[in-house]
Amino acid sequence: METPVESMSVNGLDALEIPTLSPRALIWRRFRRHKMAMAGICILVFLVLYSVVGAFFVSESYANYTDTSKRLQPPSAEHPFGTDTVGRDILARTIYGGQISLLIGLFAVLVETVVGVLIGAIAGYYGGPIDSILMRFTEAMFNIPQLFLLLVMAKFFGGKIPTIQLFGRTFSGSVIVIILILGLTSWMYLARIVRADFLSLKEREFILAARTIGTSNLAIIFQHILPNSMAPIIVSATLGVANAILSEAYISFLGLGVRPPTATWGNMLDGAYNYIETAPWLWIFPGSLIVLTVLSINFVGDGLRDALDPRTLTQ
Amino acid sequence: MATLLEVRDLTTRFHTLDGVVHAVNGISYTLEEGQTLGIVGESGCGKSASVLSVMRLIPEPPGKIAAGQVIYRGQDLLKLNESQMQHIRGKEIAMVFQDPMTSLNPVLTIGRQISEALIVHMGMTQKQAYQRTLELLNMVGIPQADSRYGDYPHQFSGGMRQRVMIAMALACMPSILIADEPTTALDVTIQAQIIDLVKTLRDRLGMAVIWITHDLGIIAGLAEKVIVMYAGFIVERGDVDDIYDDPRHPYTLALLKSLPRVDRSSKERLATIPGLPPDLLSLPPGCPFAPRCAYVIERCRQENPRLEIVDSHHEIACWVDVGTGRER
Numbered sequence: 274m275e276t277p278v279e280s281m282s283v284n285g286l287d288a289l290e291i292p293t294l295s296p297r298a299l300i301w302r303r304f305r306r307h308k309m310a311m312a313g314i315c316i317l318v319f320l321v322l323y324s325v326v327g328a329f330f331v332s333e334s335y336a337n338y339t340d341t342s343k344r345l346q347p348p349s350a351e352h353p354f355g356t357d358t359v360g361r362d363i364l365a366r367t368i369y370g371g372q373i374s375l376l377i378g379l380f381a382v383l384v385e386t387v388v389g390v391l392i393g394a395i396a397g398y399y400g401g402p403i404d405s406i407l408m409r410f411t412e413a414m415f416n417i418p419q420l421f422l423l424l425v426m427a428k429f430f431g432g433k434i435p436t437i438q439l440f441g442r443t444f445s446g447s448v449i450v451i452i453l454i455l456g457l458t459s460w461m462y463l464a465r466i467v468r469a470d471f472l473s474l475k476e477r478e479f480i481l482a483a484r485t486i487g488t489s490n491l492a493i494i495f496q497h498i499l500p501n502s503m504a505p506i507i508v509s510a511t512l513g514v515a516n517a518i519l520s521e522a523y524i525s526f527l528g529l530g531v532r533p534p535t536a537t538w539g540n541m542l543d544g545a546y547n548y549i550e551t552a553p554w555l556w557i558f559p560g561s562l563i564v565l566t567v568l569s570i571n572f573v574g575d576g577l578r579d580a581l582d583p584r585t586l587t588q
Numbered sequence: 589m590a591t592l593l594e595v596r597d598l599t600t601r602f603h604t605l606d607g608v609v610h611a612v613n614g615i616s617y618t619l620e621e622g623q624t625l626g627i628v629g630e631s632g633c634g635k636s637a638s639v640l641s642v643m644r645l646i647p648e649p650p651g652k653i654a655a656g657q658v659i660y661r662g663q664d665l666l667k668l669n670e671s672q673m674q675h676i677r678g679k680e681i682a683m684v685f686q687d688p689m690t691s692l693n694p695v696l697t698i699g700r701q702i703s704e705a706l707i708v709h710m711g712m713t714q715k716q717a718y719q720r721t722l723e724l725l726n727m728v729g730i731p732q733a734d735s736r737y738g739d740y741p742h743q744f745s746g747g748m749r750q751r752v753m754i755a756m757a758l759a760c761m762p763s764i765l766i767a768d769e770p771t772t773a774l775d776v777t778i779q780a781q782i783i784d785l786v787k788t789l790r791d792r793l794g795m796a797v798i799w800i801t802h803d804l805g806i807i808a809g810l811a812e813k814v815i816v817m818y819a820g821f822i823v824e825r826g827d828v829d830d831i832y833d834d835p836r837h838p839y840t841l842a843l844l845k846s847l848p849r850v851d852r853s854s855k856e857r858l859a860t861i862p863g864l865p866p867d868l869l870s871l872p873p874g875c876p877f878a879p880r881c882a883y884v885i886e887r888c889r890q891e892n893p894r895l896e897i898v899d900s901h902h903e904i905a906c907w908v909d910v911g912t913g914r915e916r
Contacts, residue, residue: 296695478685479690479692481685482685482691482692482693483701485677485678485682486708486756486757486759487674487675487679487705487708488674488678488704488708489671492704497693497696
């Protein structure tokens with residue numbers, strides 16, 4: 274029989290219990306300690322504001338307005354970042370180019386993550402012949418040099434997708450092409466990580482426990498296992514944004530990326546190499562923005578990796 | 589009482605790279621409504637494999653249910669497809685595992701994990717499932733259920749987690765609860781609490797329980813029928829009193845002797861069973877217990893005895909009469 278004294282002491286103990294932090298609070302606390310990652314976040318916020326808020330001060334038509342009589346002007350009060358080879362204002366173009374570059378980074382990673390997670394999860398969970406087929410396909414994709422794939426696909430799809438109107442703005446069809454190309458050529462690494470994670474997680478006892486209550490395979494994959502492998506996926510996706518921005522710069526520099534007049538930080542570099550010494554403002558501004566973005570994303574990725582995995586040693 | 593579950597000649601094998609592991613070798617038993625069945629044996633005797641076969645949760649490959657029938661309320665579970673089986677699991681037959689530290693998903697709240705079965709099987713809305721989950725948490729003795737609903741498994745102690753597991757298993761009021769050594773990973777005082785909890789809930793909900801353990805001491809106060817398993821075979825079966833008062837199989841005898849008893853002097857050494865259970869990859873032709881048996885006779889090494897009735901409700905698989913030490 275339970276006496277009143279006993280029940281009181283039980284309640285007393287419960288009241289004394291120290292509230293434990295939720296997993297999210299713990300991750301945030303660890304992330305905050307990572308100084309470089311916090312600096313990275315600040316710079317990224319600044320860059321996003323730069324390209325979003327900046328658009329309120331200059332119009333897109335101004336960014337795309339050519340005036341060959343004012344070509345290759347060095348930075349001045351009228352054109353703080355100078356003008357390019359056809360006389361467009363570089364400051365305005367870095368603002369609108371930033372929007373496109375960041376957009377490409379984010380959406381390419383979205384494509385990459387969806388494809389990579391799906392293939393990795395299905396291969397890892399079902400195993401057997403399904404796993405073999407999907408992994409051989411992944412390896413085949415791995416073995417084709419990415420640059421090759423990028424160039425061939427850019428050439429193949431280039432101009433086939435029409436320009437679209439969204440939120441009152443015009444997006445060149447080449448933006449969508451680039452997003453798809455970047456996403457579809459970079460999912461392999463993530464697929465492997467996810468597969469490896471699923472292979473070990475599906476053997477865990479809590480998955481067996483979930484099956485004993487009649488949970489379906491799809492629910493087990495997406496609701497029980499996937500949340501457990503979010504850490505590597507988030508880190509990979511973060512670093513993937515940096516990679517996508519770099520790759521976009523890469524193919525745009527080779528002239529196969531987003532078509533002008535739509536600006537991106539990458540295609541602003543196209544043609545700048547003829548003026549590396551004579552007009553350095555052509556590449557210094559978009560180039561620095563790319564480097565700054567990629568660096569800060571990588572720092573954030575590092576910070577997330579440490580914060581999400583408590584086993585990594587932090588200083 | 590009506591028969592709820594009938595297992596006939598269940599045989600489960602694992603086809604590994606080293607060869608075929610004979611985990612369960614043609615076992616049969618019945619379970620009646622509201623009855624508690626204890627399955628006893630050392631580690632690696634096929635206890636877990638036999639109940640996982642009933643739930644159709646043996647990983648295939650490498651595992652395979654090679655033969656037998658599992659008749660639950662008139663239908664053979666071994667003939668159902670995966671999606672039909674998902675309606676049985678959790679709704680009709682539920683299971684609690686040994687280690688509550690690893691059986692709960694660390695990234696999902698316990699409320700989410702308990703309410704899942706309610707949403708899957710009972711077609712409840714989130715809100716109904718939430719209410720029901722609170723009732724379940726209260727039922728298994730977790731205080732302040734509403735504030736603990738959103739907590740993660742790491743915020744619970746081992747005993748509390750096992751209570752959560754029980755709430756999960758009982759969410760849809762199954763007719764059979766399979767408890768696979770649910771108290772082995774807990775300390776002794778918590779063990780007693782969990783056993784009491786299962787007993788209380790069994791009586792209140794009128795469900796049948798299959799309790800797997802290697803501890804004969806637990807079974808005594810819990811089960812009505814006991815099965816003793818060795819090397820994937822049933823070696824003795826009977827009412828709980830028969831097994832304790834009149835064990836007929838040398839293995840059961842040895843298990844009982846190795847239990848510590850309060851009425852024996854503490855200076856006495858506890859009896860042990862020499863050797864290890866046989867390698868299920870290569871079973872000897874005779875009785876699998878023969879190499880460790882104190883009563884072994886020549887016939888034991890040649891022929892594996894079948895389960896035979898010795899008394900009403902009492903069956904053993906042994907050539908020897910342990911009373912006289914001679915062949916029966």
